[in-house]
Structure formats: C-alpha cells, structure tokens
Amino acid sequence: MAVTLDLGAIRARDGFDALVAALGGAAAARLVGGVVRDTLLGLTPADIDLATIVPPDDVMARLAAAGIRAVPTGIAHGTVTAVLPSGAVEVTTLRRDVSTDGRHAVVAFTDQWRDDAARRDFTMNALYAEPESGIVFDYFDGLADLAARRVRFIGDPLQRIAEDHLRILRFFRFHARFGDAIDPDGLAACAARANDLMALSRERIAAEFLKLLIAPAAVPVVALMIERHILRAVLPEITSAEPLRALATREAAAGISPDPIRRLAALVPPDAAETIGARLKLSNADRKRLMQATAGPGDEGPRALAYRVGGTVAVDRLLLAGADVAPLDGWTPPALPIGGGALVARGLAKGPDVARALRRIETRWIAEGFPDSTRVEAIADAEVAAMSSA
Template identity: 75%
Template structure:
C-alpha cells in the first residue's frame, strides 16, 4: 500500500524540510498523518520521525534556513516552523523506564524500536515522505482496515507504562473503531483505577476529545458499564442523557460540543465541583455550571441576549427546546445609552440606570426592534419617569406645608 502524498507535499516548505533532514533514508512520516490520510481524512498535524539526533536536527534546519524551536529536546522533539505551519520532528526513541505517567527514553536508529513504544497499531504506521511507501511493523494496516483499535503487545503492560492509554483506547475506538478489541477492553477495565494517578488536566483533555467523537454515546455507555470512570468521575453514572442530547444536536444540525455533553452526563449539583476537579478553564466551568439552570420562558433569543449564545444553546438543548431561532443570529446591542436619556431631560443619577433597564426589558420583550422603536420606548419611559418625579415633588411639598 502507498500513501497519497499530494496534500502533504503541497505544504509550502515541506520538500525542503525533508531534504534538510536527510531524505527518506533518515526521516519518515509517522502516526496520525499516515493513519488519517489512509482513511481519507485531512490530517490536522504532520509529524516526522527521524534517525537524526536532536542536535543534528537543529543544525540541519539552521543550515537550511528553516526556523527550529527546541520544544522537547529531552524527548527528542524539535518543531520546524514552515510557511505552511509547524511540523514536529522527533528522533527515534525507545523507552528505558516508565511509571504510568512519564517515560525516560533513549534515542535509537531502529524504526521498529520506535514503533514498539507507540500505543496502538494504527498509530505505529510510517511512510516514505517522497514516494508514500508504508512501513507497518505490527499489523496496523489490517487493524485500520478492520476499524479495530488494538494495543501493540500486551495491553496490561502498555497501560502500566502510561495510564492515559486507557482513555485513549476508548477515544480512538469512538473515532475509528467498529467491534471493540476484547483484550484491550478487559485490560482497561482491570486497570481503571490507574487513572487516579494521572493529573486531572490530562484526564479532562482526553475526555473532552472523546465526547465529540462520532461514536461517543455508545463508547461512554460501555465505559460506564465497565466501571472505567468510577475512580475519577463517579458522578458519571448514566449515559442516557448524553444519548438524548446527541439526538437533539443531530436533529437541530448543531455540532457536538464537549462541555455541553459533559453537562448532560453530570447531575446539576456536580457540575461546579467536577469543573474545578478537572481544572477546566474559567469559561468552560462557567458554561458547565450554567447549563442546568433551565431555559426560562422569555424565548431563545432573549435567553441568548442575557447569558450568551453558547450557554443559551446548552440550556435549550438539554431541556429539549427548539434552538432554531439562534441559527445565524447574533445578539444585538441596545441601540441607546444613558446619555440619550439625560438629553431627554432625565437627571443624572440612579434613575438613568433604572429607566434604561426598563427600556431594555421592553426592547427584549418586543423582539429587539430597531432604533426607531427604541426611541419611542425611551420617550415614553423618560416621560413617565419625569411625571413620577413631579408627583413625588408635589407630594413632598404638600407634606411640608401640612
């Protein structure tokens, strides 16, 4: 089998990079770029494996006038910055020691040794960067054709080397798999408690990618049944809300969203603590916590205006409401400010903010009319406020005379 290289070699600077790195005898395409291209996907990243040592890579790129960034020299990685984007170049490696989270590596010039330390057979495919010839050391081509995610070697040992491979196994199956590999599944279930040793950021990164994979619902259902997440996310105990949400997203033509899907899997009172535990960004935590607050009765666009389109979409979909009114709609800005009310005769102070809020409420209720209608609302609101002021003043004066 030969890899079609058109999209890869068309990247500006790529042929010069390969030449600088000694050509196919020294450097090959590896991993996701090979896997994805073989199944007709446009690869997001291009990674290269090379026999050259990191210092030699840096020197070769400098001599070729290619900017090089030493992004991970201890693990053999240099990033070549091309006009068409960055490409990671990593020296062939073998593991010397692993502890489930980190690996100590030694450099090698043997392609098979480098392949042996990778997680799944479909990720251990290499390709000649000039003619596209495939190098397959562990049956990755057959597994890719069968849509089978399979560990290289003993699954228990591979998981002991890097506990994150448990979640990667399910994420890759949700994206590329058909019938799940029984040996891999059993090993993941047996070693699920190993996830407790990982940083919550690494768990979150894998989980969020998994939740938007094509077969996420079935895979999460299986993970719950086999107790995969119980040690680190015991709050996730029922996949049916995720299934319902996925159906609504599909019906509405809304792209899957990881935070929304995570919210579906969590009880309302668990959203905030889980967001903190996973060390999500402030914006992600805000969305997660707000998703279960309900859509209210003002309507989709009023909701989107008040809390933002993302949160509004989350609430509507989780509640089974129509999100069609939000399609291609951006919340407008209120076309009037406090200064315009002062020009109409309102005295500066708290009354301005109060009247402006009333105008905004009426504007939202009327479906966000244009500036002409807002001027009418402002005239009426200011007139009413001034009338109230006159009445209050008269009442105060009358009380003083009494």
C-alpha cells in the same frame, strides 16, 4: 504487495520537501502516526509528524543550515518543531523506553524503526511512510487493524497501560473515532486497570475525555465505559449515558456541532458541575459555562435568553432542556440602541433614575422582540414621561 500513501497534499506543502532533504531524505526520515493513519482513511490529517534517525541536536543544526526555523519544543524527549511556510511539522528522533511510571517515560534515542514503533500505543498509530515514495512500513499489523477499524494495543495491553495510564482513555477515544467491533483484550485490560487513572493529572484526564466526547461514536462508547466502571475512580458522578444520547440527538437534528463542555454538562449532575469543573481544572470560563448549562431555557424565549447570557450558553441551555434553538440560527444579539445620554437629554437627572429607566426600556425592548431604534425612542419617551410624572 506494498501499500503506498498518497503524498500529493503533503508534498504540496511549502517547505516540506526541503525539510525532508535537510534531514537526509527517505533513508533518515519517515512520516509517522496520525498523518499516515488519517491519509490512509481518506481523512485530512490535523498534523504532520516526521520520525527520524537523526539525533535531536543534529536535527537543530541541520535545519538551521537549511534556513528552516527550528524550535526545541521537546528536545529532551527528541522533538523539534520545524516551522515551515505551510505550518509547523514536529520532527522526533526515534526512541525506545528506558523506564516508565505510568505518567512519564525516560527514553533513549535509537536508529531502529521497529524499536520506535514498539513503544507506541496502538497498531494503527505505529505506521510509517517514506516521504518521497509513500511506501508504508507496518511492524505490528496496523494496516489490518486499520482496515478492520479495530483499535488494538501493541503487544500486551496491560504493559502498554502500565507505561502510560492515559492509554486507557485513549483506547476509548480512538475506538469512538475509528473503531467498529471493540478489541476484547484491550477492553478487558482497561477495565482491570481503570483505577490507574487516579494517578494521572486531572488536566490530562480532562483533555482526553473532552476529545472523546465529540468523537463520532461518543455515546455508545461512554455507555460502555460506564458499564465497565472505567470512569468510576475519577468521575464517579457520571452514571448514565442517556442524557448524552438525548443531547447528541438534538444536536444532530438542529445541525449543531458537538461541543465537549455542553456534552460534559449533559453527563454530570447539575449539583456536581462546580465540583467537577474544579476537579478537572477547567478554565474559569468553562467552569462557569458547565454550571450554567443546565439552568433551563428561561421564560422569555430563545432570543431573549441569548441576549442575556450569550449565544453559546443559550444554545447549551436550550439543547439540554430540549427546547427549540431554531430562532437563534444566524441571529446575533443586538445592542440596546439607546444610552443614558439620550435619557438625560430628555430631562432625567444623571444617576439612579437613568439606570432604572434603561433597565425598564431594555425589558420592554426584549419583550417586544428587539424592535429598531424608532420604536425604542418611543419606549424611552414613554418611560421618561412616566418617571417624570411619578
């Protein structure tokens, strides 16, 4: 019995049917990958991708003729982005691998759907669906694996990993998101080839690992990766998943969404945060946050901490320290309701005295729990009087 995809939400997207028609209809284009997988699971797909037998230059021409804006985002590898009123859709010509080196692939275009499916990583990602009828095409038992929540490589896992080493991390990320019982052949292959991760750019490793850290089953999957020495070649500092487990428990109890940088901070030793941030080529903001996350809750209280370091870093520090984050729920750090001009008007000379007085006023304002401007005016009067009489 044929499996069909519910196309309601997809076909309701403005411009989608016109795009399919421009490509030649269901005979020439099919939905592929995550949009099929997620829709079958009852999830809202993050992206919509189409595979087509139409060569990429012809895709550009057909979309232009149909009045659809086309951007050659990866045309050398067959990908054109169609910009629809309802959002972007990636259209990729069917491909087969000519050669691979573990990081990059040389591809040739084809009109054979099975060849395109065969070069994909996991069976659940090699599902196609007609964009008009919703009929699903399954070349490698992906439907059975999806039903069993089993992440399984297409063909020989070692060969799939040799083609692209990042598939090691993708195997664990997809298992953390979709998996139930782990595929033993895939696990064994990833463990055997874990050192291949060293050949990848650190940016690719970071992007994949950070996605993994916020997946639903991140904690047991990271524990398994540590047990099987998956990370040892690229992140040897990560030796225990227990801090991540504790953080995940606190996030859930506080109703706070998982955050990849916060969760990475739980896993890495504080004295290695700067090194790891640089190794993974994180942004300057994320490196700084990674280093600040384990500095502790401070001794002025949660709101004072949030005022001094910002809400995001404060939540990181409180959760990682096991401190209460409830006082920050719905609270936005206010601005000090007085400035230097008001102190000069009270008789202080412009310069260092004003700066010192503002610091003292701010300290008292924080200690008193951020009172309103009336109280701040009184504090300012007292500080100016004290400094004037000194």
